[in-house]
Amino acid sequence: MKLLYSLTSPYARKVRVVAAEKRIEVEMVKVVLSDPDCPVSHHNPLGKIPVLVLDDGESLFDSRVIVEFLDNRTPVARLIPQEHSAKVWVRRWEALADGICDAAIAAMHESRRAENMRDQAVIEKQMGKVHRGLRQLNAELGESKWCVDDTFSLADIALGCMLGWLDLRYKSLEWREDYPNFARHFEEMMKRPSFSESAPPQD
Ligand SMILES: N[C@@H](CCC(=O)N[C@@H](CS)C(=O)NCC(=O)O)C(=O)O
Structure with missing residues (x-):
């Protein structure tokens, strides 16, 4: 099995952390999406x-499908609860954390366009999703150590990967100041080798 990934993708980091937590051996293949001979589109349209x-040559995407596949491959360190309502709650956390990344990435792309092409309203709309999402997840985390049922799960991994990506691309957001619950959670995540060893390189 091999994973096509980049060091900065928050979605790929989620998969890398899951594979490490579950001690599943995966060959890591770093790719550069802008390379003309990048193999990704041969495996994911x-x-x-x-x-x-x-x-067997089949491929799985996206990150949510891959993490479910890996979690079911071995019962070691279950990251998606089997009990239905806890599972739904974990996946909802993941959807919101990933969705914050989606919106922040869209805003970043828009802000990198030439000034005469850039639409400030698009940036504001996307950043509205980011801020509302952060507020909601912060309120849901509250004082708990872990996101769902005070048990480490995929929800914590998704939250950590999203916050780590904001550190990389949106330093000015300074989320630790507004969201001390996240800061405490992130410190806890950094104690896990799966998470600290997959941190994106800082520019
Ligand atoms: N929902 C997807 C998102 C994947 C995604 O957007 N990955 C980015 C890298 S961080 C990408 O490949 N972008 C290239 C493109 O959109 O063409 C997942 O969870 O895997």
Whole structure:
């Protein structure tokens, strides 16, 4: 099995953390999406990472499908609860954390366009999603150590990967100041080798 990934993708980091937590051996293949001979679109018609290429040549995407596949591969360190309502809650956390990344990435792309092409309203709309999402997740985390049922799960991994990506691309957001609950959670995440060893390189 091999994972096509980049060091900065928050979605690929989620998969890397899950594989490490579950001690599943995956060959890591770093790709550069802008390379003309980048192999990603041969395995994922959407041309996005992460992609997990299985030994029989089939491929899995996106990150939510891959993490479910990996979690079911071995019962070691279950990250998605089997009990239905806890599972739904964990996946909702993941959807919101990933959705914050989606919106922040869209805002980043818009802000990188030439000034005469840039639409400030698009940036504001996307950043509205980011801020509302952060407020909601922060309120839901509250004083708890972990996101759902005070048990470490995929929800914590998704939250950590999203916050780590904001550190990389949106330093000015200074989320630690507004959201001390996140800051405490992030410190806890950084104690796990799966998370600290997958941190994106800082520019
Ligand atoms: N929902 C997807 C999002 C994947 C995604 O957007 N990945 C980015 C890298 S961080 C990408 O490949 N972008 C290239 C593109 O959109 O063409 C997932 O969870 O895997």
